[in-house]
Amino acid sequence: xxxxxxxxxxxxxxxxxxxxxxxxxxxxxxxxxxxxxxxxxxxxxxxxxxxxxxxxxxxxxxxxxxxxxxxxxxxxxxxxxxxxxxxxxxxxxxxx
Amino acid sequence: xxxxxxxxxxxxxxxxxxxxxxxxxxxxxxxxxxxxxxxxxxxxxxxxxxxxxxxxxxxxxxxxxxxxxxxxxxxxxxxxxxxxxxxxxxxxxxxxxxxxxxxxxxxxxxxxxxxxxxxxxxxxxxxxxxxxxxxxxxxxxxxxxxxxxxxxxxxxxxxxxxxxxxxxxxxxxxxxxxxxxxxxxxxxxxxxxxxxxxxxxxxxxxxxxxxxxxxxxxxxxxxxxxxxx
Numbered sequence: 001x002x003x004x005x006x007x008x009x010x011x012x013x014x015x016x017x018x019x020x021x022x023x024x025x026x027x028x029x030x031x032x033x034x035x036x037x038x039x040x041x042x043x044x045x046x047x048x049x050x051x052x053x054x055x056x057x058x059x060x061x062x063x064x065x066x067x068x069x070x071x072x073x074x075x076x077x078x079x080x081x082x083x084x085x086x087x088x089x090x091x092x093x094x095x096x
Numbered sequence: 097x098x099x100x101x102x103x104x105x106x107x108x109x110x111x112x113x114x115x116x117x118x119x120x121x122x123x124x125x126x127x128x129x130x131x132x133x134x135x136x137x138x139x140x141x142x143x144x145x146x147x148x149x150x151x152x153x154x155x156x157x158x159x160x161x162x163x164x165x166x167x168x169x170x171x172x173x174x175x176x177x178x179x180x181x182x183x184x185x186x187x188x189x190x191x192x193x194x195x196x197x198x199x200x201x202x203x204x205x206x207x208x209x210x211x212x213x214x215x216x217x218x219x220x221x222x223x224x225x226x227x228x229x230x231x232x233x234x235x236x237x238x239x240x241x242x243x244x245x246x247x248x249x250x251x252x253x254x255x256x257x258x259x260x261x262x263x264x265x266x267x268x269x270x271x272x273x274x275x276x277x278x279x280x281x282x283x284x285x286x287x288x289x290x291x292x293x294x295x296x297x298x299x300x301x302x303x304x305x306x307x308x309x310x311x312x313x314x315x316x317x318x319x320x321x322x323x324x325x
Contacts, residue, residue: 049238050237060241062244066240
């Protein structure tokens with residue numbers, strides 16, 4: 001399995017300063033410290049909710065696979081990309 | 097879209113309010129790819145109509161009178177396997193959503209949704225997608241993850257038991273007393289009692305009833321099946 005090489009073992013935590021707000025049909029994460037706004041799609045919002053410091057990316061991927069019936073590799077790519085974008089935007093941190 | 101080239105989606109409408117059913121029927125009949133083949137005003141009628149008409153899609157209000165929508169969903173999913181089920185709910189309630197999916201629905205939409213969204217959801221559910229309100233996805237995934245952790249934890253606890261103790265637990269889960277455990281395992285009731293005490297201690301439960309509930313609530317009957325064979 002390739003999952004062991006690519007899925008991070010540590011757990012992401014939401015930046016507590018960042019707010020999530022629904023604006024019409026869109027969800028936005030607002031970071032007051034950086035004064036930045038990030039538009040999140042439904043999957044990104046769900047992953048954001050799961051960034052509680054206790055849930056590992058592998059658990060997120062397995063749950064999405066269970067719900068959607070999509071293959072692990074496909075979901076893994078999406079989840080890893082979204083978490084990478086969250087990290088780059090500074091709206092999550094990682095704990096071991 | 098080429099919808100007119102295909103057979104229409106045959107729909108059953110189940111809702112306790114005739115005004116809502118009528119409105120849905122009128123709306124769906126403006127769509128060339130839908131055909132309303134049945135209506136029901138309560139849970140029993142929904143099941144009967146689903147069995148009679150064998151629809152492609154059932155739109156079921158979760159709060160149906162006379163056998164709620166969840167129960168009707170469960171029966172329809174079992175008796176009419178070709179029928180996909182979209183639950184209509186007044187509220188975005190996580191427990192209701194999970195109960196709906198566990199009963200066999202593959203779609204969930206609130207009655208407050210725009211009509212276009214409801215129709216789009218109906219098409220997607222009929223097309224084989226599992227469709228839930230996006231804002232409920234995070235809570236649903238969190239619940240799935242929590243359930244898996246609970247199950248994994250239960251399997252770990254079960255792993256502490258010896259083969260004999262698993263046999264005892266399987267019989268406990270069936271409601272057997274010491275004599276009922278001793279007889280099939282060809283041991284004395286006193287030995288059975290000792291095994292029971294060990295099972296309770298290893299599982300970290302305080303009573304036989306709690307041990308039986310541990311097995312049932314964690315879906316471990318399959319894990320134990322065959323140990324007494």
